[in-house]
Amino acid sequence: MKTFSASIRSTQQLFVSGILLCILLFSCKSGEKLYNKGRYDEAVTTFVKKLQRRPQDATALRMLPDAYTKAQQAHEDRVNEYLRSNNQLKWESVRNEYRTLQNLYNVIHNSPAALRVVQPKDYRDAITGAQENAAEIRYDRGMALLDKGDKASARKAYDEFGATLKLISNYRDTKQRMDEAYQMGVINVVISEIEVRSPYFQFSADQFRDYLVRNLQQRNINRFVLFHDERIARSQNLRPDEYLELRFYDFVVGQTYVDRIQRDVSKEIVTGTYKDSTGREINIYQTVKATLFITKKTVVSKGVLDYRITDTNNNGQTLRTDRIPGSYTWLNQYGTFRGDERALSEEDKRLIGGRDEPPPPPQDLFMEFTRPIYDQLERDLQSFYNRF
Incomplete structure (x- = not known):
């Protein structure tokens, strides 16, 4: 047995050695x-x-x-x-x-x-020398762009200074210059307060605007575009570069329509069975009927938002303008029936199970019809300000 075990170990060692030799x-x-x-x-x-x-x-x-x-x-x-x-x-x-x-x-x-x-x-010294030369070039390019004094050049300068810091993290006064380039290149967009003709809906319009401002700030569409609430900007004496004016008009909230519908329904049902002369079981059918009386109540809310973006540094030049419609229809159906309940479908039974309910308050309806307006406006602004 010992000789056999030694033989196995020897074979295994040769096998491993062979593999190592192949690898080498x-x-x-x-x-x-x-x-x-x-x-x-x-x-x-x-x-x-x-x-x-x-x-x-x-x-x-x-x-x-x-x-x-x-x-x-x-x-x-x-x-x-x-x-x-x-x-x-x-x-x-x-x-x-x-x-x-x-x-x-x-x-x-x-x-x-x-x-x-x-x-x-x-090559460590060669790397250091090349890195210093590369950082100097990037820094000089940033300074040349910064000296031009316009926002577009300042944004490019910001990127050049960022590249400088990637090469040498503490190169000269690059961090200070980068902050300077950012402040010069940033676009401050002030979003106007929204005026609506009816003071009853002013609170809802303010909610719409507040949510828009907050979401645009959090989303950070573009690092060089900052959005501000007009009220806060005014209190801080912040001078806007662009002004986003919002105005709701031609809106209807809570216009109610009532339709009453009468509909006859019928269904064949099995009421029993009998056996024919051959002993086969035959169903006995009966037609049952009923009349549905359905009340369909809808409350339509709709309106249009006009928005305009102007350049405050260029005599109020209009940069973009558009009109976004929105609508929302609240629906409630309920009813009764006369006749045989077995004639009703499952959908009919759900209507019968409903009840007359009051529509939501006008402020809620206002917010509902502005949801699609908000979504479209946010997409428009994201597309417009991504260009920087």
């Missing part, structure tokens, strides 16, 4: 394939991984130096191409090339076996 051979072959395809960065990484597992691997030791030299030359050539170009943002591309080379440096330094055959170049 495949790894080496994979590195050679990458090298032959000109994918020198990947070849370097593959050869280094091979040496970490098998420090004396002849193929990896032989090919790694050449793979690194070719990878280094390819990136250096690209750096020189970028430096010769007229692209203002070339230093960001240069930095990316140096970062890739530094990654190769780090990979090789993690393997003592690889370091014996390759002395990689440290």
